[in-house]
Amino acid sequence: MLQRRLRLLEAVSLNTSTMVGIGPFITIPLLVASMNGPQAMAGWVLGAAVALADGLVWCELAAAFPGSGGTYHFYDSAYGDGRAGRLLKFLFVWQFFFSGPLEIASGAVGLAKYLGYFSPALLGTAWSWGDFLPGLPGRVAWGQVAAVGVMGLATLLAYRRIEMAGRLMVVLWVGMLATVGWVIATGLLNFDASRAFDFPPDAWSPTGANALGLGAALAIAMYDYLGYYQVCYLGDEVAEPARTIPRSILISVVLVSLVYLTMNVSILGVVPCREVVKSDHAATDMMLRVHGSAAAGLVSAMIVWTAMASVFASLLAYSRVPYASAKAGHFFRAFAATHPRGDFPHRSLILIGGITMAACLFELETIIAALLSSRILIQFVGQIVTVFLLHARPDAKARLPFRMPFYPIPAVIALLGWLFVFGTTDRLVLAYGVGSLLAGLVAFAIWDRTAGRGDAPP
Template structure:
């Protein structure tokens, strides 16, 4: 009997679909009013900043993903960049360690957001009712993902169609019912841009928009299951970013032309009476204002479909990371097991999904968005960008199947903006991110001592 192995059966359409549904999720629907509250008339600029960072960072992911298309994504990149036997082991271990915490947090954030919008359809008045909904969502995801990768690719395309249908409907509503102007430049024009871009409000808003763009790299986690990865991975990353950027800008413009930012701020402050209860359902309120309550209920149902589709892609991609580390002998062997007939990392899927289920019962949405970013920035995003520079110096760029234009400017830009975003998460979340890194360092030293590996080589 042959040994189970990952199969390369995802093409460009399926890879792009899984990326895009990962990116959309519940993020833009719950962060849209928050960004308006932070930025006022300049809210569109925050979404452009998020897109700019995604494009710069996408160049880093594309170069690494095309050159090293294997399961695990950042785990593999960090190990190769910093040296497979010493510092690369530490960096890749820290990344997997963080994944055991932040992947379930990402899963929980989407499930909690799902429950929040579900409350528009069915009022959830008791404290335990939203937790019941979010927990049930995670359990259903595990059941749906417990199957072969080619079946998942087909299901991903179906869910992608649901994403595009919802966004298209919302954008069409704004285009045909615009009543208010939405500014693309701040008051004072281009001369005022530096002040707005470097403001504290922009930092807080950018944390929310970047959270909503995350996922453009999901295809790299599935590198061992992508057909013709040298071409498909970079193409799927940029098709995803550009497509989602256009959808987000049009969505925000559409909502802003019907529900002006002044009214959104009033809703958040509770200044509109009973309507204030609907401030967290801005998309539902938007559709209700255009087409009535029945259409709003249908739109809310589509939001829930999109949120579920995103979590589907999130858990799929993250379940491959501990598997890749364990298959390398650098993490607990339990995570390296593949299903004997369906050829997917079922133990990793069950553990991450199970922890995500627990987190969905414990935390609130507002607590996890900043924590997710603060936890990931230093090791994954900044560490990976610096690692690309180290790889280029050590191995050269001549053999790379994809090379970013204007190197190293995209790397410098990405690192600078990521560090600003880390600072913008605030002292509490910065410390929580550093605490997870510290705990991971202790775990790495204990693990290495047990195995007799660096820095405890015998």
């Protein structure tokens, strides 16, 4: 049986470690390129507003329905085993296998890219997919192979009791704070405002291209913000969940929003915008410019540590999703088991770790785009709609121990933000998101007809 031993410090460290991770260190060039200038920082500000608004949605649901599994548990508690409930729970688990491991893999692949600073051979090609199937595009770098090994190590570290994993999470979190703090301090102490705010002439013109660019910038920002809700996946292991979870979410969003904006502006104040766009290691390049190669090497190592914290936190949280769905009867029963001596879902952990290892063999840009497009509708939009429905019930006050201020404004902001990201996505990636959802609907129809009951394993 799972034990409630995670407190506020562990919850905040889990959320913030997932949010920071490798994301901002590898996406700064992509963010600036999305709008061709430092005005792309507007994406961070808009992303912070959407993340805070959406965080309040998670706060309401987590306080009302504290338990493991995150969104799956919310849908199970809110809709039960009626047809709508079975559909939403099935589709969440379905999309989870399209997006969850991809999110963890993005951290592992990004970590391997920074390892490439020490060993350039990791940037070389291990094999091309066309070697196995002629005409198939894409290649696998040695760094991606290294990322598979990173995931093996993370799985091994997570294979232990939750209180031990929680203490390890705090240790990794402290390393993350030191890394981000050093990068920010270096940037601010060598800050040049004219360089940081070197806007092009058409920076703020209301053109269609700028709107699409802002959508791309917001998507990148939201990818980097992902994780403010991570503790919700371990709800059965949180002490005083109705109080601890909302506090940890709001603290995490505010803290990381300030960190991101400060860090990105400080880097742009040292490294010219045009150089940032072309860089694979913006933070390393800044340290190299200011302090030399020794500092650049050290910060690269610290970023690798930070990325490992993110990978570990994500794996720890997401491994509880198959466990929660299996425990409720909506996934294979074998994954509802916990370790006989450690009280953690060991089979579910191995499953997610294995899928993530396979996902590491895809290119980073593909991983990021695919994970967002496949989860926006069924998870984020679905949760917002659920909050609207809960507020419409006569017993809303009793059902919602935490209520967002100024309802429904935050929920509407979150809804519009996620729909804007989805609507401005590249067509091919959009097709992946819609296609995976349609495939899930077909799979549900088959499963629902053959299983006959919501409590039978698919």
